[in-house]
Amino acid sequence: MKRMIQTAAVLMLTLCMGAGLIGCTSKEPDNTDAVSTPSVYTNLYTNLDQAGVLEAMGQYQGLCNVATVNADGTPNLAIFVPGVVDDSHIMFGWADNATKSNVLRTKEAVITYDVTNPAAETKEGRHSGAVLKVVVEEDQAVLDEIYAANESISDAFVILKIVEVLPIG
Numbered sequence: 001m002k003r004m005i006q007t008a009a010v011l012m013l014t015l016c017m018g019a020g021l022i023g024c025t026s027k028e029p030d031n032t033d034a035v036s037t038p039s040v041y042t043n044l045y046t047n048l049d050q051a052g053v054l055e056a057m058g059q060y061q062g063l064c065n066v067a068t069v070n071a072d073g074t075p076n077l078a079i080f081v082p083g084v085v086d087d088s089h090i091m092f093g094w095a096d097n098a099t100k101s102n103v104l105r106t107k108e109a110v111i112t113y114d115v116t117n118p119a120a121e122t123k124e125g126r127h128s129g130a131v132l133k134v135v136v137e138e139d140q141a142v143l144d145e146i147y148a149a150n151e152s153i154s155d156a157f158v159i160l161k162i163v164e165v166l167p168i169g
Contacts, residue, residue: 048115056115056128064113065111065114080092085146089161090132091158115127134167
């Protein structure tokens with residue numbers, strides 16, 4: 001859980017800097033989980049549920065950030081294009097890199113998916129998205145079903161199960 005919190009903290013900092021969001025530096029109560037506590041500002045437009053995120057991913061509509069923790073405890077953030085496997089799994093065809101190593105070592109990651117619409121007239125219309133907490137799918141029966149149902153998916157891909165969908169903020 002400590003790694004997940006560290007990953008989430010890095011992710012939120014990156015989102016605040018990258019998106020220029022206001023309100024990200026407001027002090028949250030000490031007993032809250034920074035990942036799952038949406039800001040009153042960002043929760044207005046980071047509202048995709050699991051089906052919505054998967055639909056957007058399947059249509060390559062947004063930007064996907066994958067946050068992990070390196071073995072030395074330092075943060076790692078990378079941009080990748082996910083593939084949709086089914087209604088609860090996504091996949092990445094990662095080359096050997098730090099993000100892949102971290103995910104395979106820790107068995108978890110935090111992902112943001114943001115769909116922008118710069119032409120929208122209101123701030124609420126300019127963004128939609130969510131935070132995904134994911135874990136490596138290790139159930140061999142589930143993996144066998146995935147491989148059988150999708151000829152193009154092999155064990156070269158890292159299959160991740162979505163365990164929680166949260167608003168960005």
